[in-house]
Amino acid sequence: MSLVSVTDLGVRMGGRAVFSDVSFEIGAGEVVGLIGPNGAGKTTLMRALLGLLPFEGQSTLAALPAAERARLAAWMPQSREIAWPVSVETVVMLGRVPHLGTLQRPGEEDRARVAAALERMELAEMRDRPATQLSGGEQARVLIARALAQDTPLLIADEPIAGLDPAHQISTMQSFAALADVGKSVLVSMHDLGLAVRHCTRLVLLGEGRMIADGPPGEVLTPERLARVFGISAWYKVTEEGPVYQPLEVLR
Ligand SMILES: Nc1ncnc2c1ncn2[C@@H]1O[C@H](COP(=O)(O)OP(=O)(O)OP(=O)(O)O)[C@@H](O)[C@H]1O
Numbered sequence: 001m002s003l004v005s006v007t008d009l010g011v012r013m014g015g016r017a018v019f020s021d022v023s024f025e026i027g028a029g030e031v032v033g034l035i036g037p038n039g040a041g042k043t044t045l046m047r048a049l050l051g052l053l054p055f056e057g058q059s060t061l062a063a064l065p066a067a068e069r070a071r072l073a074a075w076m077p078q079s080r081e082i083a084w085p086v087s088v089e090t091v092v093m094l095g096r097v098p099h100l101g102t103l104q105r106p107g108e109e110d111r112a113r114v115a116a117a118l119e120r121m122e123l124a125e126m127r128d129r130p131a132t133q134l135s136g137g138e139q140a141r142v143l144i145a146r147a148l149a150q151d152t153p154l155l156i157a158d159e160p161i162a163g164l165d166p167a168h169q170i171s172t173m174q175s176f177a178a179l180a181d182v183g184k185s186v187l188v189s190m191h192d193l194g195l196a197v198r199h200c201t202r203l204v205l206l207g208e209g210r211m212i213a214d215g216p217p218g219e220v221l222t223p224e225r226l227a228r229v230f231g232i233s234a235w236y237k238v239t240e241e242g243p244v245y246q247p248l249e250v251l252r
């Protein structure tokens with residue numbers, strides 16, 4: 001079953017095409033890493049498929065009414081600023097809004113989902129602190145927890161691990177894998193190719209104004225593509241500890 005399908009998607013901005021003819025589907029149980037150099041159009045692609053900006057082509061998600069879309073997909077944008085001095089728990093509870101009727105107060109299930117998301121992102125002890133007083137990485141974890149609490153079949157996250165310490169980068173990617181294990185899916189943009197190879201079931205590579213590749217990580221990141229698209233070389237090996245991918249040198 002496909003959770004989202006985009007066909008011939010294209011976006012123009014500032015009078016030029018950011019990308020065109022992008023087509024892919026995300027099924028249940030996938031962690032799809034969206035990779036590509038700065039400016040390749042990763043954020044633009046995510047916003048377009050959510051219907052947050054004008055595009056050419058089709059997106060099944062963008063075609064849905066807003067309320068239905070919020071129950072199908074949680075969106076974690078790149079900007080991390082939490083503007084209001086409300087508690088961590090209150091911010092995470094906002095993830096439950098799509099599940100509440102007008103003027104309906106959160107119930108037992110909502111509180112349980114929020115507690116699980118706080119636990120998952122190791123925020124339980126900070127639940128009463130004003131979110132604005134947390135560090136940048138802690139605020140990012142609060143927003144990931146909010147997206148987890150939304151409890152949607154699909155989570156779309158724009159560079160969620162940027163700025164997190166190594167332990168929280170790994171545990172966040174493991175949280176995404178755990179979602180996939182229970183049949184949910186994640187579309188996650190990221191620059192850390194090592195973590196992408198290790199934790200994503202599939203990679204979509206964006207560059208040169210189009211989708212260059214879509215497939216298993218080891219097949220997408222060939223030395224030729226790495227050199228052409230990112231201008232780097234890398235060392236890759238499937239070890240007893242899982243796949244290890246280490247960027248090495250700049251080639252240009
Ligand atoms: N509002 C805008 N007007 C004009 N051009 C824009 C606008 N927003 C983005 N762009 C351009 O679209 C291109 C893609 O931007 P986007 O932010 O989607 O890239 P990205 O792959 O997410 O980059 P990064 O890895 O740096 O976050 C860039 O060249 C950018 O300059």
